[in-house]
Amino acid sequence: MERIQHHPILGKTKFHQPITYTFNGKKLSGYRGEPIAAALLAEGIRVLRRHEESGAARGFYCAIGHCMECRLVVQGQGIVRSCLTPLEPGMIITEGQQLANEITGRKLP
Amino acid sequence: MTSKGEETDLIIVGAGPAGLSAANKAAEYGLRVTVIDEFPEPGGRMLGQFHEESGHWWVGKQIADELIAEAGRRGVRIRCGVSVYGMLKVDDRFEVSTSIGALFAPRVLLATGAAEIPMPVQGWTLPGVMSIGAAQVMANVNFVKPGRRGLIVGINVLAMAIARELSVSGVSLAGIVLPPAGPLAGAAAKPKDNLELLMGLSHLAPSPILRMGSRIARSCNLAGWIANFFPRKGIRMWDIPLQLRTAAVSINGNERVESVTLAQVDAKGEILDGSQWEEPVDFVALAGGLYPLAELASVAGCPFIYTPELGGHLPLHSEQMRTPVEGLYVAGNITGVESALVAMSQGRLAAASIGVDADAIGSGGDRIVAEAMEEVGRTRAAALIQFQPGIAEARRGIYRLWQETIEVGV
Known part of the structure; x- marks a missing residue:
């Protein structure tokens, strides 16, 4: 999605140091310190996670850490909320994974 | 530490x-x-x-x-x-x-x-569906547009205030519509109740119907009347179509939002037969309060x-x-x-x-x-x-x- 380079009311963004990182093995770019979810959205990536049980695609929902929908895996940090976790250079990020077993014991169709 | x-x-x-x-x-x-x-x-x-x-x-x-x-x-x-x-x-x-x-x-x-109060709509787990506050944070705090063209579901103070911000931030909005009627939405799906709420906001509204009409409407209990005769296409507030007679039925797409099925509703929020159509959008902001x-x-x-x-x-x-x-x-x-x-x-x-x-x-x-x-x-x-x-x-x-x-x- 498009970045707002110059906001008519709020001016310029505070994130200005370009960096690279990988998501699901693919090299992408973003800005140091911006939330991972925002960097991925700017790259057009909406699917942040596979539902642990059904494997259905999930993206961010609340963007401020309340809903836990945007969790994904950052190497060295484990499972994090991507809306609250600042992007760092060279981060190795993987979408949240579907689990091999049924976690609730409910039979999947 | x-x-x-x-x-x-x-x-x-x-x-x-x-x-x-x-x-x-x-x-x-x-x-x-x-x-x-x-x-x-x-x-x-x-x-x-x-x-x-x-x-x-x-x-x-x-x-x-x-x-x-x-x-x-x-x-x-x-x-x-x-x-x-x-x-x-x-x-x-x-x-x-x-x-x-x-x-x-x-x-x-x-x-x-x-x-934010979650507001379930069919298809709301698709990536691209977010709370209205998330759209605000992405655009105004993270400086990334939440999508190319979006739809806001839910008509309340928060939705109106953020719709205005998004429009100023250059985010394109197809409109603001009602949630589908049902036990989860309650009064939020009813045009009359929404109009009564919006009248409390009328001083913010550039639209003459809401601005000039609100005081008279309140004193004469005209909300029901306006809800009945509210223009089908909605009225424009800050260039955003406010559609008090339209409800979101479902959000559709394959692994991401591609469209929303909308329908015309009567003053009680009931869907009119044969009035459904698909609106192409790539994000949906749910405003539950x-x-x-x-x-x-x-x-x-x-x-x-x-x-x-x-x-x-x-x-x-x-x-x-x-x-x-x-x-x-x-x-x-x-x-x-x-x-x-x-x-x-x-x-x-x-x-x-x-x-x-x-x-x-x-x-x-x-x-x-x-x-x-x-x-x-x-x-x-x-x-x-x-x-x-x-x-x-x-x-x-x-x-x-x-x-x-x-x-x-x-």
Whole structure:
């Protein structure tokens, strides 16, 4: 999605140091310190996670850490909320994974 | 951070308008203050808020910057990116469990703000569906547009205010529509109820129907009439079509939002046969309203009361911002959903009460508390954005309950 380079009311963004990182093995770019979810959205990536049980695609929902929908895996940090976790250079990020077993014991169709 | 933990006079949870205002006042009274917030930067939801007020822009980010600068001058410690997951009172001090270890203080102020009420719609788990606040944060805090063209579902104060912000930020919106009727949406799906709510907002509205009509409509109970005759295509508010006679039926797409199925509804919110069509959008913002984010008060043992006018369940508190748990205080939207300006004045009031209880103010403390209480009342009366009708009355009900129970030792 498009970045707002110059906001008519709020001016310029505070994130200005370009960096690279990988998501699901693919090299992408973003800005140091911006939330991972925002960097991925700017790259057009909406699917942040596979539902642990059904494997259905999930993206961010609340963007401020309340809903836990945007969790994904950052190497060295484990499972994090991507809306609250600042992007760092060279981060190795993987979408949240579907689990091999049924976690609730409910039979999947 | 050591495992022994860090001791201070006051821990404030939440670095938004209430928390920062309280921190600065408490530091002015000579208290050592630590503010914790799990967002990466301080300012709370003010960071993304702005609105036009009699010809000039009220910009929350500027106010946040001023509060943060003052905190720096006063030696307030602000720790961001830190989550609080527990609270326990041991003897005369609280142990606050955080993601960087335990913090200790004899007094804690909860200024955790509000969260959005989820509003389920068929297809709402698709990536690209987000809460209206998420669209605000992406555009105004992270400077990334939430999508190319979006639709807002839910017509309320929050939706209107953020729709305006998104439009100023250059985010394209197909319109604002109703949620589908059903037990989950309740009155939010009914055109008449929405119109009555919007009339409380009419001073913000550029549309002549809402602006000029509101007072007459209210006195003559015309909301039902307008809901019946509301233009099918909606009316435009700030270039955004406000569609009071259209409801979202489902959100569609393969692994991402591709369209929303919309339908015409009658004045009661019932779908008209054969009126469905598909609107192509790549994001949907659901606006279900706000509720006080109060789990920590519950963990700390504070009793709750249910006050729908203020957003639902909230910790019982006095007008001076004390809770029945000694040493625990509340300020801002955790006490009920209102504007940032009210939250700031509540923060200063809570700090005054804390200053008195900690013997930090000396003589004249009662006068400072009384003045701070008056200031909250004045700010509330002058508030441009009223999230619900009847806020002042609901507040008086809470304070009366406090006086009749906690104050007399029931």
